[in-house]
Amino acid sequence: MPSTELPQQMSARRIDRPVPLRERVYQAMQELIISRQLAPGQHLVESELAEMLGVSRQPIREALQLLNSEGWVDLRPGYGAFVHAPTEAEVDQLLVVRAALEAESARLAALNTDAEGVARLRKLCAQGEAAVASDDIDGMVAANAELHRCVTELSGNQVLLDMVSQVDRRVRWYYTPIARHRGHQSWQEHARLIDAIEAGDADAASRTMREHTERTRQSYLEQRRENPEPEVAPVQVRSRRRRTAPGV
Incomplete structure (x- = not known):
């Protein structure tokens, strides 16, 4: 009858996985929202958050998606991310x-x-x-x-x-x-x-x-x-000017 136990060399490969960066960013941003350092209705700019937390924009973007799925952040197409203002x-x-x-x-x-x-x-x-x-x-x-x-x-x-x-x-x-x-x-x-x-x-x-x-x-x-929560005003989306080559 074959053994049901895993070989010892296989079990030795198990390692502790570090918490993904997006999770740490998510937790940090959630705490900023809970403490009202990020206020309801506040516009969340990825580049500013990345600089503040000392990370790249990718984990910020991923954290915003998680926060949006749990109702902490509202993602508004064409306008960006905003701290949710609870009704x-x-x-x-x-x-x-x-x-x-x-x-x-x-x-x-x-x-x-x-x-x-x-x-x-x-x-x-x-x-x-x-x-x-x-x-x-x-x-x-x-x-x-x-x-x-x-x-x-x-x-x-x-x-x-x-x-x-x-x-x-x-x-x-x-x-x-x-x-x-x-x-x-x-x-x-x-x-x-x-x-x-x-x-x-x-x-x-x-x-x-x-x-x-x-x-x-x-x-x-x-x-x-x-003192009602501030209404979220639409953010004007700036169109990016095309760069042209010198002399064109």
Whole structure:
């Protein structure tokens, strides 16, 4: 009977593949969009992005295609690439889904977490408060995202964690412009949530999380109505002048 094992010399050929350059460029550009360093509606010029990131235009072009397929960038034939400006409806729909997922995360966390998990949450809450005190927007957004992720991890439900992770980057994108406005109130709500989880009160944890996420949703919608995302104006495409040979 023939052996089903691969020859040793074949298995030795396996190597770790580095992350393709387009993936690293994609990740870098996504973070620039989430942090609003690339603003909604902003025209994305390949040559400028290539110079900024220190790469050629080819991985920029490939990254833009990936970002377009995931709704971070809009490719407009004849005009170029633009950072996607989310509509009020799509933001509202995502935040509603987020509230449902995270309310269940909080409920399960209250039933399953231990003292070590609560300590992790307290530490993240303290980091968020410190970021508010120093007016560190990036720190607020990062601590907020990490605390919410931690709650879902403590739920013990891997499927729920996978689903929450799918919307996490969008939530960070939407939370960035209101982080300062939510300020201390947001972290006071987090503290009450942690109290409910520590007490093992699943109903209170779920209710507190739902109220918290609803306030964030309302804050975003109010901020958007007061400061609407800029409309994308068509870019004038310059026709290239033909070069002619000297003397022609």
